[in-house]
Amino acid sequence: MYAEKTDGASTNPALSTKFTREFGIEHPIVQGGMQWVGRAELVAAVAEAGALGMITALTQPTPEDLVKEIARTRDLTDKPFGVNLTILPAINPPPYDEYRQAIIESGVTIVETAGSNPGPHLAQFHAAGIKVLHKCTSVRHAIKAQELGVDGISIDGFECAGHPGEDDVPGLVLIPAAAPHITIPMIASGGFADARGLVAALALGADGINMGTRFMCTQESPIHDTIKQAIVRATERDTELIFRPLRNTARVASNTVSRDVVRILADGGGFDDVKDLVSGARGRTVYELGDPEAGIWTVGTCQGLIHDVPPAGELVRRMVADARELIRGRLAHMVQKTPE
Template identity: 70%
Template sequence: MPITRDATEAVARSTGALRTRITDLLGVEHPIVQGGMQWVGRAPLAAAVSNAGGLGVLTALTQPTPQALAEEIARCRDLTDRPFGVNLTILPSITPPPYAKYRDVIIDAGVPVVETAGANPREHLRHLKDAGVTVIHKCTSVRHAVRAQAEGVDAVSVDGFECAGHPGEDDVPGLVLIPAAAARLDVPILAAGGIADARGLVAALALGADGVTMGTRFVATREAPVHDRVKEQIVRHGECDTELIFRSLRNTARVASNTVSREVVEILAGGGAFEDVRDLVAGARGRRVFEEGDLEAGVWTAGLCQGLIDDVPSVGDLLDRMVREAVALIAGRLPGLVAGDRSLT
């Protein structure tokens, strides 16, 4: 049963927007969150997502210093009067960034939502919660999600194996991971990984999530602060055009397939160590891809959902389309599939 635009709009007008525990928790119109992406989560994109009714997210460590983050938060506030968040990814390092200073900037600026990722957020959680910040923790397994709930986070983002960036080491796709997490958790859940359109949104809700987080889909929007050649490549790429690097190091990352990422896979598969690929995977090289549009300059993250992306819309058009079509699927097409409904005959 095809869904025409007229039918979609009629259903949307009659049923209203999608309201879930996530929209209530975050104070947003749509249950759609922009993922925190290195080099991409900047004010123009975050503000566009928030202005469109979702939750935009700045990426703290994209900014070179805590002061630079304070300036980016102020810049985002100039672009939107709606809620937005900040991603703070905490990773083990020989010379770690000043995480506490970044955290304090977020608190002092009155940012209402923080997405933590990487290590256990316990060290920062008390400070954030005492300041009234809503905390979402990104997880790639049920056990980590259960632990995050026990630590006191307000919601979890559960990333399936389809996601860009780090999918964990369990290789469990969202179709299994999301309902498995929903069966164990009481806090609201955001489904992430492989979601790029209304079908993914509706599927996530059916699996037990309260909303979705999207990364790659938002890279391919007009407001994303990346070179147009990157956006065009995402549109050209299919679902098979990614590589899993660092598998042998148990630090798996899903990135776009190019000559660099394929070389990294080959070196490590042949017994190489991280030192043998360090220069190939340097963050500065990945940044060049996004800023200069040289698709072979380094490795850059992309998820399997690029196989579902065939345009580069504005953020506003994307969210409007997703929600309108999701409402039509839920209220229009799906009820007609129930046995005994004579409308299908």
Template identity: 60%
Template structure:
């Protein structure tokens, strides 16, 4: 399956595993890459830049195919050493970088000087156009259906992908709501040349997540996600659980809500504990509406091959409508 995305990244299929906190580890990234997609290690999942160097080396023992590193740069009172993580990736042979959040021009220049291809993830066309002007190689754009932070514009993929495809000249990757060959075919019909999946890759055999969490994602319908942090203007989509229900209840209290009121429920370490122990009451489980399309736990190879076959079938069936 040849597109500008496969040509740019040197992969067989235009399917990218999103960089997910606590999930983007060598086990999953290598499995996706071995299956013909692009696996992604999440830099900030590792506690230090040195730990990222070791994870890159570990991933190389598990695949000889291309994989990338995600670096999400967010404003923070105590920011992690972003540039040190960037250097850890660049100095250890990583040649594909998925960026998200802020995208400093100096980081782009440093990466490009090493021959790195940059895929920038964003949630609006205006940010995509800005990243394109700053020199990134491809755009991954998140529709409102996605897990994580879909932005504040609330535009679903059906419209967002089509608008972005009209305005962006570099390769476009559709993200959010993609979980099978039908949705992949729809993204291509709208003008994308690749797809990015997070939640769907969480529900694979190689994902480093407790089986009880995978089962909860299989059992969930498309109605069973919550939008949290709405009142804080930092919307996040997560699985509907007692924890996320409590967050919403606090946000809706008369008089409003400050982050300190919910911090004890939403910390990243508690989310990591939930993924590792399978305890849905331990912390947030980030998940998109695509859970409604997920009904099994395949290997990454099985998932990707099935998606590609179904995508081809759907595109072929659609092309018959023009004859």
């Protein structure tokens, strides 16, 4: 699992996995594509440290703005990075085909798809030499995506921020349940914030991890420092699961707004009764102005493991070094030599 680095990029052995080898990344860590968060400064800092940063396509208001954000990221790093394209059904959907074309024409080599079936986009991405990493919340969906021809799977456990699916299966079960069926690189998402989680994911059968909430709490993250500090103070119990009665579960920070949404829907209300409370504009205000009570905002249970706000590069390097020490030290010492 170790690959010695001799090019000056790292003074320590890297963790080499199927994901790092096939996607051309130094470390098996991915910064999730988070709405309003996956911007150039954070993505470039993650990439410079040898992990995979993800620009969030739909954070950019138009495909043209996405092209500019990709160019801005390239001004900050010459390392590989990707773009997240979340595809969701909507009454007035974004111009997904135009965003896809912007990604292709910008020369991006890695795309993370999420939300709906990536099939309609695969042929165009593959024709452009782009590797597609698809986010799934169940074994059956991971198998289906593999059959469609994606190049990698990101499997999301119930602990994750955002939409964990409706099966409520945590990573400790979901990762090893998927591993025997997935032959392409598979990274694990949901609940990861430190080296212990990285080593555990590798032991469970994943080839790396995806982190969202942990990268929100870095210096380059574009959210307000008040929100970063709120995450640092929070525990693993300080989230709410909204939209459960609507079968569209989402894990968000626990605040007066999210608790009201849970109450209204539990009392028989419908989406129209909460749509103003859950508007994306209010959530964006949280990140920009630093008021954690201004709206719904996404965070995972791993916030209970987050205790600082380091530079993103320092976080990556620390995690890899600590993971290496866990593997070589604590775990290796548990293996007793058989007396001859």
